[in-house]
Amino acid sequence: MNIKFRLTLMSFLQFFVWGAWLITIGTYCFNAKGWTGAEFGAIFSTLGLSSLFMPALTGILADKWINAERLYGILHVCYGLILLYVPKVEDPNTLFYVIFGAMICYMPTISLSNSIAYTILKNNKYDVVKVFPPIRVWGTIGFIAAMWITNIFSSPTPPSIFKDFGLSVGNAISDISGSPIYANQFYIAAFMAIVLGIYSFTLPKCPPQKTISEDATFVEQLGLTAFKLFSSYKMVLFFVFSMFLGGALQLTNMYGDAFLNDFAKIPEYKESFVVEYSTIIMSISQVSETLFILAIPFFLKRFGIKQVMLFSMIAWVLRFGLFAYGDPVGGLWMIILSCIVYGMAFDFFNISGSLFIETTTDSKIRSSAQGLFMMMTNGVGAYLGSKISGFVIDNYFTHGGIKDWHNTWLSFAIYALIVAVAFAVLFKHKHNPKDVESVSH
Template sequence: MNVKFRLTIMSFLQFFVWGAWLITVANYWFGTKQWDGAQFGAIFSTMGIASIFMPTICGIVADRWINAEKLYGLLHILGGLTLFYVPQITNPSDFFWVILVAMIFYMPTIALSNSVAYNALKTSNLDVVKDFPPIRVWGTVGFIVAMWITNLTGNKASENQFYIAAVAAIGLGIYSFTLPKCEPKGKTTDNKSFIDLLGLSSFKLFADYKLALFFIFSMFLGAALQLTNAYGDVFLDDFKHLPEYADSIVVKYSTIIMSISQISETLFILAIPFFLKRFGIKQVMLFSMIAWVLRFGLFAYGNPGDGLWMIILSCIVYGMAFDFFNISGSLFVETSTDSTIRSSAQGLFMMMTNGFGAVLGSVTSGYIIDKYFTSAEGKDWHNIWLTFAIYALIIAVAFAVLFKHKHNPKDVESFSH
């Protein structure tokens, strides 16, 4: 079977597993279980907590001892079995711990899937910059398909969303053992220091000013992504409390409207090779930050009536905001690090974006919203999104000034080899 097709199946299922429950879990929590809202934010922090240590640990293991594709498969099977157990939970505290276990198994698979894909493409003498984005785009398609299946089958508030995700995870886990081998590159122990033997060499990357700065900005942008995941659907659904918007399509189909964001991702992923070669890594990442400003700013002024176009446009620019940093950042890490620490370095990138960044975004935003923007009448969404937009603007300006990187087309070409 064609290697690109095999990797496409992997990418599709990787994000299908997540999309089946991530956006709709709030409906299950508040609607079916009717649990306390104060504890809900903790569910989104599980991704961050797991990402602080698991991608790095699994990256080290894949670089030193176990084939990346085998470790990837094992993690998905264990994650799937955990998701099967979720519907049995009867209280919010246990729900948090079981979801945390599921995320401990799931979050490192994102970085590992990149390592497996890059290795398979290079081994087959294919162009990573040209061939990886069209493969990765199917991950976003998988996320959208899962969202729509969960929503349109009437399961967005039922326990079936976890069963759908579990079956897909176990299926992907089994399939992973058939993927091209991605063997450890750091096996030899001759003249290795104690740090090298433990596989902690990737942490030396923080000694490089440019890479350290890149990882710090990754953390701040990871926080921005959490703001969107946690509050986007709730924001649209809250318009039901305003009589003039109660029967609008935005309220009735909030999850479908939010999926425009993922549909936009598919288009921007395909545009990445052009933008990288034309503008270079720094400009592409800067475009991402400006897109985050627009994402939040348009939400601040949008509504389901005459401001519907702002909500739609916000969902469209999300594609650029998400992809241009996450995909380009992953490629940047790939070309800026030694092959013997490839998986570890991708794990570090994940740790900063989906780990520290996610926890920063979940905890800080929850505190700020509760303290400054919540009243008896509800949440002041206009000022919430405006505050997030200012946050993204400050990051963009700081990145433009501090991150020094001269565009060299040869750097982009080196991704391929």
């Protein structure tokens, strides 16, 4: 079988098994279980907690002791088995530990999948710079496909395409599994994760490279030498803003689908397209993401790294602000536009931030510095964003069990605006077109 096709399938499934539940777990916790924002925030914070240490630990394992594709397969099988247990959990405190276990298995596979793809492509004499991006795009497509399938098979309202049959597909699966249809998202993800785990054992071997010298210190083995970057004022600012933006990303992942589903509680919107196909509406964000990736080279060359990062922050303001004023009828365009600007909000900071690290750090610690960047966004930022937002929503924007989504999103927009203004004023970085050219070649 063609190597590129096999890696494309791996990339597709890698994000399919995450997209099947990541955006919709909020709806599950709020609507199916009736849990509070703080309880859900704690559960969602496991993504950040696991990102603090697991990628580094699995990186050491793959570098020194075990084939990357085997470790990847073991982690996905374990991830799938843990997800199978999720629908049986009735207590939010227990679910915290269950999801934490799942995230310990899943989060390191994101970087492992990249490493596996790079290794296999290089071993087969492919130009990684040209060949890998089209392969990676299929990961986003997999995420979108999972969201669509979840919406169809886990919706409490039978999608209109199935109404003529007198029974929704979601209810049919519910009858088989004996669980609420909201739980189908976890069964879908679990099944495909186990399939991916088994499939990975058939990939070309990626043996340990032993890139870490035998006499390296424990600190060097863990990649902690990059922490010396915190002695630079400019780098401290960059990592602090990375943390703030990591928190913003969690807000939209946590509450987007639950926000759209809550329109069902308003009679005039109960049967609207937005409520019936909330996850499909949210998937516009991922479609936008794939399109904005193509625009990044132009923006970087024209405006520079700092301006592109600032564009991302402004896009977050629009993302939240448009949600605050959108509704399924007259304000549908705001909801859709919010999903479109998400692509700029997500891609522009992640990629320009990665480029900033690439062009401003010593080559000896560059990989570790990139890991530190991801730790601040997906680790510290994600954890704080999850915990603090849950507390704020429970104490300030929930009244009589009803969430005030308008003021919730408005407060998030104000937060993003403050971050953007502070970044524009405090962060100094001169645009140098050669930086972009040096990385693109």
